[in-house]
Every structure is written in structure tokens, then in C-alpha cells.
Amino acid sequence: MDAVKIGLLGLGTVGGGTVTVLTRNATEIARRAGRGIAIAHAAARDYNPSAINGLDQIARIGDDAFAVVNDPEVQIVVELIGGYSPARELVLQAIANGKHVVTANKALIARHGNEIFAAAQAAGVMVGFEAAVAGGIPIIKALREGLAANRIEWIAGIINGTGNFILTEMRDKGRDFADVLAEAQALGYAEADPTFDVEGIDAAHKLTILAALAFGIPLQFERCFTEGISKIDALDVTYAAELGYRIKHLGIARRAAAGIELRVHPTLIPHRRLIANVDGVMNAVLVKGDAVGPTLYYGAGAGAQPTASAVIADVVDVVRALTTDPNNRVPHLAFQPDALADTPVLAMEAVETAYYLRLSALDQPGVMARIASILGEEGISIEAIKQKEPNEGETHVPLVMLTHRVREGLMNQAIARIEALEAVAGAVTRIRVETLAG
Ligand code: HSE
Numbered sequence: 001m002d003a004v005k006i007g008l009l010g011l012g013t014v015g016g017g018t019v020t021v022l023t024r025n026a027t028e029i030a031r032r033a034g035r036g037i038a039i040a041h042a043a044a045r046d047y048n049p050s051a052i053n054g055l056d057q058i059a060r061i062g063d064d065a066f067a068v069v070n071d072p073e074v075q076i077v078v079e080l081i082g083g084y085s086p087a088r089e090l091v092l093q094a095i096a097n098g099k100h101v102v103t104a105n106k107a108l109i110a111r112h113g114n115e116i117f118a119a120a121q122a123a124g125v126m127v128g129f130e131a132a133v134a135g136g137i138p139i140i141k142a143l144r145e146g147l148a149a150n151r152i153e154w155i156a157g158i159i160n161g162t163g164n165f166i167l168t169e170m171r172d173k174g175r176d177f178a179d180v181l182a183e184a185q186a187l188g189y190a191e192a193d194p195t196f197d198v199e200g201i202d203a204a205h206k207l208t209i210l211a212a213l214a215f216g217i218p219l220q221f222e223r224c225f226t227e228g229i230s231k232i233d234a235l236d237v238t239y240a241a242e243l244g245y246r247i248k249h250l251g252i253a254r255r256a257a258a259g260i261e262l263r264v265h266p267t268l269i270p271h272r273r274l275i276a277n278v279d280g281v282m283n284a285v286l287v288k289g290d291a292v293g294p295t296l297y298y299g300a301g302a303g304a305q306p307t308a309s310a311v312i313a314d315v316v317d318v319v320r321a322l323t324t325d326p327n328n329r330v331p332h333l334a335f336q337p338d339a340l341a342d343t344p345v346l347a348m349e350a351v352e353t354a355y356y357l358r359l360s361a362l363d364q365p366g367v368m369a370r371i372a373s374i375l376g377e378e379g380i381s382i383e384a385i386k387q388k389e390p391n392e393g394e395t396h397v398p399l400v401m402l403t404h405r406v407r408e409g410l411m412n413q414a415i416a417r418i419e420a421l422e423a424v425a426g427a428v429t430r431i432r433v434e435t436l437a438g
Helices: 013-024 026-033 065-069 087-096 106-123 139-146 161-173 177-186 201-215 234-242 304-320 367-377 408-419
Strands: 004-009 037-043 076-079 100-103 152-158 245-255 260-270 282-289 293-300 352-362 382-387 396-403 424-433
Touching (some): 004 013, 004 065, 013 026, 013 037, 026 037, 026 304, 037 065, 037 304, 065 087, 076 087, 076 304, 087 106, 100 106, 100 304, 106 201, 139 201, 139 282, 139 293, 152 201, 161 177, 161 234, 161 245, 161 282, 201 245, 201 260, 234 245, 234 396, 352 367, 352 408, 367 382, 367 408
Parallel strands (some): 004 076, 076 100
Antiparallel strands (some): 152 245, 152 282, 245 260, 282 293, 352 396, 352 424
């Protein structure tokens, strides 16, 4: 049988990795897909030929991405340019032309996935996006197929490799934030705009996708609460360790009584949890299903060949399903499109979690009691409290507290009241705490 012809948009880190892996493993991949896979047409603005093995296997390379999606020879368009636009227009054009699409673009799927999947459904084509979440980890496949029997209760994931790399290097080697970020950029891990990594936007894109697949709800990126890692202080890393915790930047999606929690923020997790020990650029996703219990997926979350691994797996899936009835394929968002639920995504004020608080309080009788009584009045129960030694000549001491679970809205009120006390200097640092118990 003839090779399936793909069109490749982008020859950057992931595009280059895809060409390299497709070339190196061509025979093995063809044995799995049932046919060879040939790159008929690629488009890229600029690329580094010395970083890519197999460029000579590409029949035609140009710089016009629309020429690729309009090329009658191309059956599957592989979109690896990233960003919202022109990726959205290119993907919609490919679908309108009756082509299947594979993309690694989490921003595109999180923001425009509902529109893209509706168009694909109407056209009877597939859109694969395994590489959009957690790089090389087959988490989309696991959620959509492997866990199909379960009612998913919650997901918690380290889903941004750059952020995890920064936190790990800061903790283990005391390295400077900016210096580690520059290294992540040089290694091709970081987004074109690295604030997407450090402010949690990239993780929010990925969590939005995971939540839709887990709970059968439409993609709702705009409802995701997002807090980054740029304000994490070395002090908190140290105090968290003394209390038996590690700080990780987590994406959490949970089915609560009133709706779905969807939140990305730094989180204290017990250091004994496997996921607390996921370091560097590695990603990990914990999924709790009612039947299977907790399951953990671990692997490289970024980088050329790990991401190419997921892209090519999607291409193989599409090749295998080319002749199947479009109505009998695995649904894009795991649930049948007419069976998506309108369960609301909760506002952050309605989310319930435990907290780590750090504040600077006047070292005087009655101050601790006043703070504890404000927490009590707001219905917040303290689990642990530590007063650290004051620095030489200082009037204020650091106070560190762990609380039991409480609604974020009540915690906001308590923090505002504590910050208004004359005996408290500056802002209260708040980091959410999750035990992630199975
Ligand atoms: N910038 C992303 C990360 C790339 O660091 O995880 C993979 O999506």
C-alpha cells in the first residue's frame, strides 16, 4: 500500500524532533501503522538543518503554511508552529479541506478546541492532540481510553517542565530564577513567551484539556484559576521542607459537590508522595478514578523527541483509523459530543483546600492569640504553627502556619483581617496545601 502523506507545519524543536524520529524509526513505525508515513510537504520560516536528521526525506520544503494545508497530496496535517493564530486558521482550513490534523498546540486546543472539534466532527476527520499535554506521556490516551470505565474524581499534575525545572534547580542548587529560565529556553523547553511557563498559563492550557477529558465538559480555559511560581520565596521552600512538604506547581481538577475545581498554583505536597519527587523537566499526572483508584503517569514533559513521540503516536492512530466510520471513532473529548455535561466550573472563592501561611508579626504577647482568634472567627482551624527565631535586632518574627481545609473565600477574609493588624508587617504569604491521598 502507498505511504500516507503528511504535511508538516513547523520545523522548530518539536517539528525537527518529529522528522528525526520518523526517519530513524520508519520501519518500526510502518510495521505498527500498516503503511509507511512520508512527509510530502513541510513549511517553516527558519530552522536549523544541522539539528534535524532526515530533512532529505521531505519531498518539498517551503515557507507557506497555507500551501501545505491546501496541498491535495497531503492527507494529514501536523501542526507544530504553536500559538493561537495563524494555527487556528490553518487547522480549520485543513479540516475544511477534509484533512486529518495532529497538533501539539495546547494553547490552540484549550482556547479553540470546542470550535475545532465541532468542525472536525462535521467534516468526519480526526484531530489528535496527545502531544499537547505532558509532552511524551500518553496521558490523553490513558484518560480517553484506558480509564473509560471510571468516574474520574480528581487529577493533579506537574504539567509544565520548565516550571518544574526552575523549582528543582532553585531548591537543590540554590540557583537563580532567571539563570535557570535561560537554560530552559536554551534547551528548547520554554514557550516562545516564557511568562506562559512561569505564570502558569501553559499549565492552565493543559489542565483545561485534561479536565474536559476527565469530566466530559467543554473546554473552558477562561474559567481556570492561574497563579505562577515567580513569587515563590526560598524561605517558603525551606519552611515547607521543615514541615515535611515540597512545593510543586500543580494543575488540579477536582469533581466537588457544587461543580468542578480548575486551578493551577504552587502547592505544598507531602514529601513522601511519589509526585513530590518528580524533578527537573519531568512531568507527572496523578489521576484518581473511582474503580481503579489513584494512577500515576510519569515522563518527559517537554523536549524535541519526547514530544515527537506523542505526535507520531497520533499520526499512527490516524493512519490506523483512516478507513473507519467517523461515527465510531474515539470521541475527541472522550465523551460523545452530544453527551457533554454543563457542570459548572467553580470560582476560586468556592474551592476548598488547606493552606500554608507565612507572615511577619511583632514579637509581643497577645499577637499570636489575636491572629489565631481571627482564623477561628472565620471558621479556620489551625493544624500546626511555628514561630521562627527573629533576626538579630529585629522586632518582628516569621510565623508559619498550616490550616485545615476551608473555603478560599473565608481564607481571603481572614488574610485581609490579619494584614490589617498593626502588629503584622507586609502581606501574608499563602500557599495552598494538598495531601493527594488516594
Ligand atoms: N513549555 C512547555 C513546558 C513545553 O515547559 O512544559 C511542553 O508543553
